[in-house]
Amino acid sequence: MKNEKKKHSALHEKDGISPPEIISLNAVEQIQKFRKKQLSSRELIDGILSGNIADLSRAITLVESTNANHLAKANEIINACLPYANESLRIGITGVPGVGKSTFIEAFGKYLTSLGKKVAVLAVDPSSTISHGSILGDKTRMEELVKDTNAYIRPSASGETLGGVARKTRETITLCEAAGFDTILIETIGVGQSETAVHSMVDFFLLLKISGAGDELQGIKRGIMEMADAIIINKADGDNIKKANLAKAEFNRALHLFPAKKSGWTPITSTCSAITHDGIPEVWKTIEQFLEFTKRNKYFFKKRKEQNQYWLLETINEQLKSNFYNHPEIIKLLESSKKAVSTDEISPFAAAQELLNVYQNYKKIS
Structure with missing residues (x-):
């Protein structure tokens, strides 16, 4: 019995063969270098105006980003491009x-x-x-x-x-x-x-x-x-x-x-x-x-002017909403307000008014 070989399960996994190293270290270094490079607003603007599709895509990515730093850069690019739009x-x-x-x-x-x-x-x-x-x-x-x-x-x-x-x-x-x-x-x-x-x-x-x-x-x-x-x-x-x-x-x-x-x-x-x-x-x-x-x-030109006014108001609404939800005090109070509303301790309308009052008071102080 001592000499009996140990039986392996049918699910036994055999040792595999390690694949050869095929990654080019030089290529990795070039990719990392490219990713670290951030084009300036001026470089992106010049690229867009010259019809560079890669720079156009990078700028659109900045525009779509919710990062506050990207927003400032995106606005700079948009303002510079407006005369050419x-x-x-x-x-x-x-x-x-x-x-x-x-x-x-x-x-x-x-x-x-x-x-x-x-x-x-x-x-x-x-x-x-x-x-x-x-x-x-x-x-x-x-x-x-x-x-x-x-x-x-x-x-x-x-x-x-x-x-x-x-x-x-x-x-x-x-x-x-x-x-x-x-x-x-x-x-x-x-x-x-x-x-x-x-x-x-x-x-x-x-x-x-x-x-x-x-x-x-x-x-x-x-x-x-x-x-x-x-x-x-x-x-x-x-x-x-x-x-x-x-x-x-x-x-x-x-x-x-x-x-x-x-x-x-x-x-x-x-x-x-x-x-x-x-x-x-x-x-x-x-x-x-x-x-x-x-x-x-003349309706074509009239509509364009009305659209610009519409997007002015829409942008203001969007920015106010973003500022409200990203305010530190609102972030702290929002979860407790949600719990109070879900347990019927306060109505959704009263809770919303309290949060808005807090936001307005902090804005006055600042």
Whole structure:
């Protein structure tokens, strides 16, 4: 028995073979050196104005950051880029998930670059309310456009912003315009609330629809339908062409139920296929007609001024909210207020007022 060999379990793990060292120490040193190097505001500004995409991306990252140090640097860059902005056409594109927004944007973007346009796509990706992460997969979906030297695709996480518009999309538009992009396409996630925010930062609002999503009454969504400057029935190809034309007629009838737009423009309904590219040139022709019409009656410039005022107020609201929640005394008191509210010791409204009073008193002292 003493000489009996010890039996091994079927799950016994044999000693493996160590892989050879394949990491280049020189490469590691170069990467670490590159990561440590922080470009100055002036260097980033010069890079953006010269059309350097890497510097544009770095600046957008600073704009989207919640770091207080990054905020000051981002504001400096934005202010320096402002004189070179406002020369682009801003187009908002929305539609429910599954309508083919990414495929349409790729087809439309490729058509615009073939006309000599420089196109920037700002795609807002939804953030999880649980993990707070985002997939940011729009570049993967637009694999042809991403290789186009006259196109730039920037996916951004929606974060905590209601409805899915990235918190700093408005500032990102300014940077892209300063970098020389003359056509900005802003894609929303299409969940309902994001459309209002996008409409407040674009010149032309395009609503994508598909056939079979309901009758004309289903299409009457006050708000999004009233904001749309054009309704495009996508996926009008193959056996779906007849259904797409029927949907076009139904939406045309629905549009007559809405009051006239402030711009005086009558929204146009048409069909297209992002796969076959049929109808894509007609979409651009519609946008050109809209531009000519609204610039002639001065509405285009009036809307731009109203948008600037709107974002002034939005920025103030955002900054006040950020200052409140990051105040040291509020941070200390907020958790105890939450517990008091959850145990019904105090009403949510009274607790909120107490916190606001504390914040105001500390601001007076400081």
